Amino acid sequence: MAGSPTLSIVDYIVIAATLAVPLGMGVYLAIKGRKRNTKEEYLLGGRKLHVIPVTLSLFVTFMSSTSLIGMPAETFTTGFVFVLHVIAVALSYLIGIVTIVPIMHTLQVTSMYEYFHLRFQSPLLRLLVTVIGMFQKIVFTAVVLLSPAVSI
Template sequence: MAKVSVSEADYVVICGFLSLSVGIGLYYAVRGRRRNTREEYLMGGRRLHVIPVTLSLCVTYLSSTSFVGMPAETFSSGFTYAFVSLGCAVAMFITVFTVVPMMHSLQLTSVYEYFQLRFGSVVLRRCISVVGMMQNGVHDIGGIGLTWDLAVQGGRVPPVDFSADPRVRHSFWSLVVGGAFMFMAYIFDQSAIQRMCALPSVRQAKLVYAATGVVVSIYVVSISFLGVVAYSYYTVQGCDPFKAGYLKNRNQLVPYFMMEIFNGFPGMTGLFLATIFSAGLSSVSSVINGLAANTIEDLLRPVFDRYNTTEKGKIFTAKMSVESWGTKFKLVGIGLQATLIH
């Protein structure tokens, strides 16, 4: 097994992807320049459609972290991690019949508005809003049969453990029940509530979450299986990349594995890396948009009301808020990158 690297064609693909992302942003910035209300800018006028909102919600949940981390987890600990997909399905089922009807009827822009409506306290809303905003910074093997058999023999497909012992790393209950609570927490995130309330009807909002549950569950199982494939591949190769010294951190596994199996196919590694960047950008853009909504609705609204700020001024402030949060995320990313390098 030889060391692999990114080719010139891969860099071309990555640069092309980034250029496309910038182009789409500029296109919609120009097309939507006449939006004259905060409702239009932050919520799409609450007239968005099911399919784009479903896709937007899914890519918000499916971050680059999960794309890299889940296969590494199953590579190290086994395929039982995929049971977290059942937790996702449970969370979305509960949401469709409880959270969606309540939140959509309130027509919120910021999720933290709920606390003011529920408890009648502006101070509580401001405090929780600040805390929430701070928190958001984050074939070669021989066929499917042999792949699965090698994973079973290597202990990567262990029997389901129904133990209630919380010290067990991947028990059925910790994955399903814990996964359900994890996704329920995501559902009450600003990004999720903002999309829910951007839909014109409760029925469409329910449909979005039902579809999201299916898509995310399939994604979790598929991406977890990728770790099983990687394990079987390196078993056949007779070389563990960690023991060989090629990899130091298990989060390096998926990029390295893809670079190796796509070696000899110019541009394919670049396409994969662009996919990771896409997942990262989708999550960051969702967070930035949500933070802008929180800034305008939770922190600056009293100032706007006091000084009778025009709608045009509010929209300008919202755009500057997006720019400010985006710059902050960029600086944090540069700092983390520098820390990792040194």
């Protein structure tokens, strides 16, 4: 190699813009909406969001290092078969848009745990499902954090 790689002025401008745009949007929206300080407004967007932004938010939440690193590796290993998995996940999102999201919106519930409690009237079931969900998220987070470390 000719020398150690360095960043040019264009690189610094791109990095600054990447950091400044979301920061500017956050500051603008915080100043604009400072009069609405309710928990429902902060966590649920005042329940005024349509189905598509909510669904896209859920989708992006599940995109992680495992998706970005694992999908190409899985496609390389299994070939075209992995496309069937992608199609199945897309169909499950569409089914969720049509079935689960409208039910939860109508019932004004914030999570599936709250829905289980309303549906089955069992605090024990809600606690059990919550513990299982927490365990699943802990394992998922461990994999998400380990994947980039292993690849690096």
